[in-house]
Amino acid sequence: MQQTVNPIVQRWLKEAHEDPEAFWAKAADELPWFQKWSQVLAWEPPTFRWFVGAQTNLAYNALDRHVANGRGGHAALIYISERGEVRVFTYAQVLHEVKRVAAALHALGLGRGDTLTIYMPNCPEAIFAMLATVRIGAIHCVVFAGFAASALAERISASGSRVVLAADVVYRKGNDIALMGIVGEALQKGGEKVEHVVVLNRSQKAAPQVDGRSMDWNAFLKKGEGHPSAHEVMESNDPAYILATSGTTARPKLVVHTHGD
Incomplete structure (x- = not known):
């Protein structure tokens, strides 16, 4: 043909x-x-x-430059949930939310070179978390919010994560699937370095505490007030985020993506 x-x-x-x-x-x-x-x-x-030798920042390229070039009012993120919820964010609004999360991460003591795990469904807050992590020079490892505790534990441990950002539930095929039990079990298996667990409460129900290390998303953002949220200047080959291979034939391998490639 x-x-x-x-x-x-x-x-x-x-x-x-x-x-x-x-x-x-x-x-x-x-x-x-x-x-x-x-x-x-x-x-x-x-x-x-x-x-x-080049200097850049992946999150700056994704957001700040568009706002600076007059596209702050343009739609940057359009979210439609399985349940029909629609949320639209402009570049300026996404940047505002990302700065709030960046400041909150600084408040938890995270900075350049530190690693965290994101165990959240496809939602705006997960995007804010990814961009905020990269913004401050830290490194995120996103784990599919459908993996079991053993898979999550492997990725938390292998990445050396100090913080886990999670949601209490994921909506899938009309069902509410609780995640915090999985997070708790994963931390018992491989979370010895984890200092904080931040929980996005989507169900509006009280999420179970995880070893006294967890805090609500809103409290997390509140904690960041007054802390810096500026982007870090990174060398092109500095790591931005980690993706783990599926691990179907062996233990998952961590693949690093840098700021400049």
Whole structure:
């Protein structure tokens, strides 16, 4: 069967094949950098580094630059839940919420290089948490809110997380699935480094406490008042977040995504 490729895509493929470094340097020029790179690619098998020496912040690129360029009033996040709840956030509103979470994370003592686990359903607060973590130079490890306690424990332990951000329930196929029992069991198995558990109370019911380490999401945000929320300037190859492989054939392996690639 004949395959039709857009001429623009064909040109990109040709340019990327002929001179990969020039192609990606041109693409990277579309983004703001606090400092430009000294080398596009440092390939030293088995490791490699992109945009060596460049300074940026992944969350800044996702939010601040759009607000600064006059798109603060444009829709950035449109959420429609399984139950029909609709929530729309502009870039400016998302940035405001992300700054609140960033300040709260600072209040818990987290900063550059610290790791936390996010065990939440697909909801705006999970997005705010991801962006806030990256904003302050910390590293998040998102775990699917359907994994059992053993899988969650492995990822909490392997990532060295100091904080777990969770929700009390996830809505799936018309059912409320409680998560805090899973979180509690996971912490018993692999949460020796976890200092705080922050719980987004979606069901409006009292979520069970986890070893005295848990606090409500609203109390968490309140705790951040007066703390800094500015973005950290990160080197291009500093880690931004971790994704764990499925672990179907062995223990899950942690894959690191950096700020600049």
